[in-house]
């Protein structure tokens with residue numbers, strides 16, 4: 545990669561993908577018509593979210609198939625569908641055609657996505673899903689731990705983007721957190737040298753986001769739970785605006 549394109553990427557704004565799963569969690573807890581998906585979409589896009597991220601899980605615990613169709617019809621930014629590398633999800637994504645797909649590991653019993661993809665052990669499965677999605681013109685991202693050995697295999701899989709799992713970092717404190725931050729920085733630099741776009745997400749809030757946002761090679765953060773919790777006090781639009789501002793300030 546030449547120095548100019550490298551610099552261009554370094555100076556790009558940091559984008560925010562708003563993860564709507566936790567809004568839909570509230571709706572599904574009582575099977576009510578509220579909070580309304582489209583009202584949410586309009587509000588967060590108006591407030592400056594750069595993408596709408598949603599995870600259609602195999603057990604349909606929050607996002608439903610109809611939600612995926614509605615987001616595709618009404619999203620005016622970018623639609624980022626998180627999905628497991630299964631035949632069912634690959635078929636649905638090929639019908640819906642989101643702009644981006646983030647392939648994630650999925651276990652039925654987990655509370656939320658735990659850990660990144662096993663890019664080495666599950667190589668064939670992830671490679672097949674990536675190839676099919678790529679053929680449909682979908683930009684594929686792999687949700688992955690900041691692990692150099694795994695990142696090294698991503699170009700062979702054919703995905704142009706990785707999303708670094710920040711969950712471990714978010715759960716640690718003190719020097720252990722600092723060490724994990726360094727792992728994230730090294731993983732970002734390594735992926736950037738391979739020509740990959742680097743996104744990050746999971747467990748990010750107003751306290752732990754600035755150190756991640758300050759990593760200039762990261763292109764996008766996907767954040768959900770904190771923003772929904774914050775919106776209880778300030779409203780969803782303000783929660784998005786605050787996060788965008790915090791992200792921009794971390795880059796100055």
Ligand code: PXP
Nearest residue numbers: 657687745746747766767768769
């Ligand atoms: N990125 C990925 C791949 C995820 O699975 C999730 C959780 O759904 C997020 C980002 C957002 O995490 P959080 O809700 O903790 O902000």
